[in-house]
Amino acid sequence: MSMDKVHLFYCSKPWRDLSYRLKIEAKGRCSRCGEVIEDFSQLIGHHKIELTEDNVDDPNISLNPIHIEIICFNCHNKEHRRFGNKQHVYIVYGSPLSGKSTLVRELMQHGDIVLDMDALWQAVTFQPEYIKPKNVRFNVFKIRDDILDQIKTRYGQWYDAYIIGGYPDKYERERLAQSLGAEFIYCESTKEECIKRLEQSNKPKQWLEYINDWWEKYSPPGQ
Numbered sequence: 076m077s078m079d080k081v082h083l084f085y086c087s088k089p090w091r092d093l094s095y096r097l098k099i100e101a102k103g104r105c106s107r108c109g110e111v112i113e114d115f116s117q118l119i120g121h122h123k124i125e126l127t128e129d130n131v132d133d134p135n136i137s138l139n140p141i142h143i144e145i146i147c148f149n150c151h152n153k154e155h156r157r158f159g160n161k162q163h164v165y166i167v168y169g170s171p172l173s174g175k176s177t178l179v180r181e182l183m184q185h186g187d188i189v190l191d192m193d194a195l196w197q198a199v200t201f202q203p204e205y206i207k208p209k210n211v212r213f214n215v216f217k218i219r220d221d222i223l224d225q226i227k228t229r230y231g232q233w234y235d236a237y238i239i240g241g242y243p244d245k246y247e248r249e250r251l252a253q254s255l256g257a258e259f260i261y262c263e264s265t266k267e268e269c270i271k272r273l274e275q276s277n278k279p280k281q282w283l284e285y286i287n288d289w290w291e292k293y294s295p296p297g298q
């Protein structure tokens with residue numbers, strides 16, 4: 076079954092606005108374990124009634140605060156223990172600050188693989204986000220290629236895989252999807268929304284450049 080409609084919903088502005096509002100109202104507190112999480116991107120708006128292609132268009136279910144619980148990443152993992160080996164692969168792309176990692180946290184389950192290039196750079200170089208020392212790029216790329224190869228060959232027992240990246244260029248994006256047998260999830264946003272999020276965050280001004288860069292390079296699908 077295709078989950079496209081559900082994915083699109085989780086990228087939509089009404090959902091993002093609502094889940095953000097509910098996180099503020101909860102003062103960042105997980106309703107299960109009570110932990111207070113200051114970084115709202117680490118909190119999940121969990122639908123108590125699982126969203127499907129059939130109910131996602133019904134705002135009484137998908138956008139009804141009564142059916143939405145604000146929980147932390149750990150509690151969400153426990154909620155969605157999943158069995159069976161489907162091994163879908165998703166490429167999650169979009170502008171910096173379009174909310175890609177928040178989106179993946181909402182969609183993913185315990186036991187999935189997530190390849191986030193920014194996180195990988197940080198893991199290997201211990202530098203702040205988006206600071207990428209050129210001299211170690213071959214090392215980072217080799218690890219990336221190894222994980223991509225594992226995903227491509229469906230090596231191991233993971234459930235689904237998410238590859239998070241900007242991927243503004245249509246051809247690069249489609250080549251990758253083809254080689255991996257992946258589906259796309261576009262983290263839809265406008266440039267203005269991303270800039271607004273930047274202003275509300277404590278990220279350095281430099282990020283404006285990353286956002287501008289992405290929108291300059293972006294080629295949408297089918298053009």
Ligand SMILES: [Zn+2]
Nearest residue numbers: 105108147150
């Ligand atoms: Zn919790």
Ligand SMILES: [Zn+2]
Nearest residue numbers: 120121122151
């Ligand atoms: Zn959930």
